[in-house]
Amino acid sequence: MAAVAAFRNLATTLDLLDQVAAARLGVARSDLRYLDILSTRGPLPAGALAEAVGLSAPALSAALRRLEKHDYVRRAHDEHDRRTVRVSLTESAATAIASLFTEVRAATATLLQRLSPAELATVAKVADDLAGAIRAIATRDA
Numbered sequence: 001m002a003a004v005a006a007f008r009n010l011a012t013t014l015d016l017l018d019q020v021a022a023a024r025l026g027v028a029r030s031d032l033r034y035l036d037i038l039s040t041r042g043p044l045p046a047g048a049l050a051e052a053v054g055l056s057a058p059a060l061s062a063a064l065r066r067l068e069k070h071d072y073v074r075r076a077h078d079e080h081d082r083r084t085v086r087v088s089l090t091e092s093a094a095t096a097i098a099s100l101f102t103e104v105r106a107a108t109a110t111l112l113q114r115l116s117p118a119e120l121a122t123v124a125k126v127a128d129d130l131a132g133a134i135r136a137i138a139t140r141d142a
Contacts, residue, residue, distance in 0.1 A: 007130065021100050026070060031063055035072060035089065039097050043088035046075065054139065072096075 022032040030053075037052050038044065044052070050060040064087060067073040072093035078084035089097075112120060 017104065024100060025072070025096055027067065027072070031067055034060075034063060034067065035093060035097060038073065038087060038089045039094065043086050045078070046085045046087050049087050067093075 018029055018032055022029045025032065025035070027035070033053055034049065037049060041052075046060060046064070047057065050057055053060070055063070064073055064075060068075070070093075071090050074088050074090055075085050076088070078086050112123075115123065
């Protein structure tokens with residue numbers, strides 16, 4: 001039960017971090033998810049981004065308009081398939097996101113350096129497996 005409580009505490013703390021980060025960027029928390037996905041995966045076709053966040057194309061388009069007003073994303077037609085629109089982070093968004101999470105990354109790295117390779121592998125597996133289980137539950141009826 002202590003491990004379950006620790007994961008719950010981590011989830012609540014990450015939720016707080018997202019709330020603060022969204023406020024500092026001046027975006028909705030849902031918009032922060034789109035920025036995070038683009039930050040980690042790189043430029044994506046709009047359809048793939050919509051699928052990743054579980055939005056319809058029109059809903060994503062509205063979100064992208066909001067993010068374009070902040071100069072956080074850019075949409076452009078794919079060079080090889082003009083029917084496909086690719087979404088990417090702007091340099092200002094990448095810089096803002098990096099500055100928000102520098103301390104968190106450093107704290108994470110410091111904590112993980114204390115672990116052996118075997119412990120790191122276990123932590124990574126548990127985190128990935130738990131994320132997969134939660135994702136399956138969350139999207140089961142979607």
